[in-house]
Amino acid sequence: MATKHYPTPMLDVLEEGPWPSFITGIKNLRDNHPNERIRNMTNGVLGQLEHSYETRMGYWKGGTISVFGYGGGIIPRFSEVGHMFPESKEFHTLRVQPPAGNYYSTDMLRQLADSWEKYGSGLQTFHGQTGNIMFIGSDSKNYQGFFDEINDYGWDLGGAGPCVRTGMSCVGAARCEMSNCNEQAIHRHLLNNFTDDVHRPALPYKFKFKVSGCPNDCMNAIERADFAIIGTWRDDMKVNQAEVKNAIMKKAAEIGKEGDRAAGRQYMFDNVISRCPTGAIKLNDDDTMTVDNSNCVRCMHCLNVMPKALQTGDDKGVSILMGGKRTLKIGDLMGTVIIPFMKMDTDEDYERIKELASTVIDYWAENGLEHERCGEMIERIGLVNFLEGIGIDPDPNMIQQPRNVSYVRMDGWDEAAEEWFNRKREEKMAAA
Amino acid sequence: MAAEMREPIESGCPDGFQYMHPVMRRNYGQWLYHEDPRPGVLVHVARSGEKIWTVRAGTQRILDVFTLRKLMDIGDQYGEGFVRFTIRSNIEYMVADGEKVEPLVKALEDAGFPVGGTRNSVTTLSHTQGWLHCDIPGTDASGVVKAMMDELIDEFKGWNMPNRVHMTTSCCQINCGGQGDIAINVQHVKPPKINHALVGNICERPSVVARCPVAAIRPAMVDGKPSLEVDEKKCICCGACYPPCPPMQINDHQYTQLAIWIGGNHSNARGKPTFQRLVAAGIPNNPPRWPEATAIVKKILQCYKEGARDWERMNEWVERIGWPRFFEVTGLPFTKYHIDNWRGARNNLNSSTHIRF
Numbered sequence: 001m002a003t004k005h006y007p008t009p010m011l012d013v014l015e016e017g018p019w020p021s022f023i024t025g026i027k028n029l030r031d032n033h034p035n036e037r038i039r040n041m042t043n044g045v046l047g048q049l050e051h052s053y054e055t056r057m058g059y060w061k062g063g064t065i066s067v068f069g070y071g072g073g074i075i076p077r078f079s080e081v082g083h084m085f086p087e088s089k090e091f092h093t094l095r096v097q098p099p100a101g102n103y104y105s106t107d108m109l110r111q112l113a114d115s116w117e118k119y120g121s122g123l124q125t126f127h128g129q130t131g132n133i134m135f136i137g138s139d140s141k142n143y144q145g146f147f148d149e150i151n152d153y154g155w156d157l158g159g160a161g162p163c164v165r166t167g168m169s170c171v172g173a174a175r176c177e178m179s180n181c182n183e184q185a186i187h188r189h190l191l192n193n194f195t196d197d198v199h200r201p202a203l204p205y206k207f208k209f210k211v212s213g214c215p216n217d218c219m220n221a222i223e224r225a226d227f228a229i230i231g232t233w234r235d236d237m238k239v240n241q242a243e244v245k246n247a248i249m250k251k252a253a254e255i256g257k258e259g260d261r262a263a264g265r266q267y268m269f270d271n272v273i274s275r276c277p278t279g280a281i282k283l284n285d286d287d288t289m290t291v292d293n294s295n296c297v298r299c300m301h302c303l304n305v306m307p308k309a310l311q312t313g314d315d316k317g318v319s320i321l322m323g324g325k326r327t328l329k330i331g332d333l334m335g336t337v338i339i340p341f342m343k344m345d346t347d348e349d350y351e352r353i354k355e356l357a358s359t360v361i362d363y364w365a366e367n368g369l370e371h372e373r374c375g376e377m378i379e380r381i382g383l384v385n386f387l388e389g390i391g392i393d394p395d396p397n398m399i400q401q402p403r404n405v406s407y408v409r410m411d412g413w414d415e416a417a418e419e420w421f422n423r424k425r426e427e428k429m430a431a432a
Numbered sequence: 433m434a435a436e437m438r439e440p441i442e443s444g445c446p447d448g449f450q451y452m453h454p455v456m457r458r459n460y461g462q463w464l465y466h467e468d469p470r471p472g473v474l475v476h477v478a479r480s481g482e483k484i485w486t487v488r489a490g491t492q493r494i495l496d497v498f499t500l501r502k503l504m505d506i507g508d509q510y511g512e513g514f515v516r517f518t519i520r521s522n523i524e525y526m527v528a529d530g531e532k533v534e535p536l537v538k539a540l541e542d543a544g545f546p547v548g549g550t551r552n553s554v555t556t557l558s559h560t561q562g563w564l565h566c567d568i569p570g571t572d573a574s575g576v577v578k579a580m581m582d583e584l585i586d587e588f589k590g591w592n593m594p595n596r597v598h599m600t601t602s603c604c605q606i607n608c609g610g611q612g613d614i615a616i617n618v619q620h621v622k623p624p625k626i627n628h629a630l631v632g633n634i635c636e637r638p639s640v641v642a643r644c645p646v647a648a649i650r651p652a653m654v655d656g657k658p659s660l661e662v663d664e665k666k667c668i669c670c671g672a673c674y675p676p677c678p679p680m681q682i683n684d685h686q687y688t689q690l691a692i693w694i695g696g697n698h699s700n701a702r703g704k705p706t707f708q709r710l711v712a713a714g715i716p717n718n719p720p721r722w723p724e725a726t727a728i729v730k731k732i733l734q735c736y737k738e739g740a741r742d743w744e745r746m747n748e749w750v751e752r753i754g755w756p757r758f759f760e761v762t763g764l765p766f767t768k769y770h771i772d773n774w775r776g777a778r779n780n781l782n783s784s785t786h787i788r789f
Binding site for chain 2: 028
């Protein structure tokens with residue numbers, strides 16, 4: 001009955017210390033789980049992990065497996081040292097799409113744990129770097145059963161491989177006063193418009209959507225998403241002057257100078273007024289605040305420092321940046337502004353954002369090289385070609401500064417200038 | 433067999449509202465402000481006057497079902513049955529009754545889950561899979577994070593930093609771990625070792641050639657078999673060829689090392705988002721506790737804590753004091769490897785007389 005445990009002297013060291021230990025958790029499964037399969041699998045995986053710690057090498061190999069009807073969503077793992085640790089020689093991970101904002105009821109997490117226990121190793125992660133729930137450790141016999149069971153009660157696989165990947169959204173309008181958009185709706189409209197592209201990898205490489213409700217960008221969308229949606233607003237921010245006064249006195253108390261108005265004001269000068277990147281805020285002698293909204297760039301700093309006194313405006317919408325990605329292959333790229341502002345209120349707005357995403361993905365699928373992210377394609381072909389390809393007009397918000405090299409062919413200048421004036425005229429007429 | 437297979441329901445991303453606390457559902461998009469009563473606790477106030485308290489706790493990310501159930505038990509007994517996870521794998525419990533906060537904090541702490549990670553703290557490192565599950569890892573992630581958070585737990589639980597500190601790890605140079613104020617990433621220092629006997633059968637050679645960022649790989653016949661060869665002078669040891677072609681082994685018990693990067697900041701607050709910058713390399717990949725990497729991280733954090741002004745993120749602090757002073761105060765060596773020679777490198781050079789003496 002008692003299975004022989006692989007020795008784990010190095011991993012045991014990771015049971016010491018105050019931070020919760022994943023090793024203690026895995027050992028608990030190995031030693032105390034009623035299901036023999038789980039005890040064995042976790043024993044094997046601990047043995048292999050110890051072997052990695054000793055030799056400083058990894059021993060998993062990929063492959064191709066998926067559930068019936070899909071082409072992706074599972075990260076296959078076959079052990080290279082399966083002869084040494086046969087109990088975990090197959091240890092596949094199922095990537096499951098969480099709801100936007102990662103909300104769960106305790107009941108639902110228990111239900112998922114019960115299902116996973118029937119089929120898998122009993123190990124899971126909330127969440128992987130792409131944003132999936134990772135159910136880590138299933139063998140080839142069992143992953144289909146697990147998927148069928150959780151798929152029946154509302155869960156679906158995320159993306160793996162060259163496909164539209166699982167999206168990520170911040171806590172958003174559900175609990176954050178900084179939110180400027182309906183992250184839940186945007187996330188689901190976009191992702192569920194592309195379920196086919198999530199489940200059947202057929203794109204040049206991965207494509208990620210991430211939604212942050214404000215420019216604090218808690219989802220790291222600009223830097224990590226091919227298609228970043230950032231909530232913003234375009235009217236004036238709201239200033240509650242009474243709360244500005246309160247904030248000054250409260251700050252004075254916080255820094256140990258209770259009742260010292262001058263100290264509170266000094267803190268505001270040092271930490272709010274002088275930190276505004278465009279010098280757009282003024283603290284007046286009577287402790288009111290004046291904002292030059294036409295020069296506010298919605299950086300969020302003053303709102304972060306004074307959440308009670310300052311609020312975002314009412315004319316909310318989103319900015320869309322495209323082409324962000326991590327290192328492979330040409331180095332890190334931030335996304336570039338493609339849509340400076342877009343309302344996200346009506347059904348038509350949602351249709352428009354879905355159409356835009358489809359256009360971008362189609363253009364990239366057509367023009368991207370194998371294993372080339374959208375941002376790398378933009379870098380290779382130039383932003384202008386990309387804009388023409390997806391039918392978006394140039395906008396000065398897309399650039400940090402105009403070109404500084406004169407080596408460019410400009411024989412279309414007159415037409416381009418005329419188009420600009422025409423567009424401006426149309427915008428003016430539309431606004432009137 | 434196929435006849436018995438079940439057709440998948442392509443439901444995609446599920447509806448999040450069904451799992452939200454009712455107070456959050458009711459006040460969706462109607463939040464007015466928030467306060468921070470203590471580290472690890474937030475209270476949000478809606479226009480309706482309703483409030484929701486959040487208690488945030490650190491977890492080990494790789495959760496076993498026992499630990500998950502323990503977290504759920506706490507959520508049912510001390511919370512109100514609704515949780516969420518942050519991007520850094522912290523768990524958050526939402527309660528409408530403020531009286532529940534202290535007992536909930538105590539229950540979490542008693543069960544070994546530190547409460548904190550909000551505002552100007554060092555929150556949990558976001559991390560990758562590492563040796564436990566990745567097919568190309570140069571190091572472990574869960575282990576590095578456990579070892580570092582053991583040492584930084586007081587910084588997680590307190591508000592001692594000038595601003596928030598986001599840390600990340602990545603187990604390869606492809607870098608799934610993302611940007612951080614401090615990032616601990618794998619750095620390979622030798623070209624891949626090629627198992628020529630296997631390349632022809634396992635690898636799609638043109639794809640591997642195309643994958644190389646510096647065009648250092650070309651097809652070759654080795655011992656009469658089709659294989660690949662690497663121009664070792666050109667090779668930057670990035671390991672990009674390894675995922676599509678495992679016989680090009682990049683990982684090595686000695687030459688796979690760690691490097692530390694700082695100043696990655698994804699927020700638009702004050703300045704524009706920034707990439708992280710190399711500050712230290714040649715750090716041994718030393719399981720199970722990686723003490724050398726932890727020591728450098730702690731030193732950088734200490735200098736930041738002492739030198740930065742309120743609200744300055746790591747990148748803003750360095751921008752203000754200048755890189756020469758950063759290397760001076762941290763005692764880290766500045767080498768030729770810190771000087772960028774990748775595309776666009778001259779943007780990273782100093783073309784001014786802005787020099788501090």
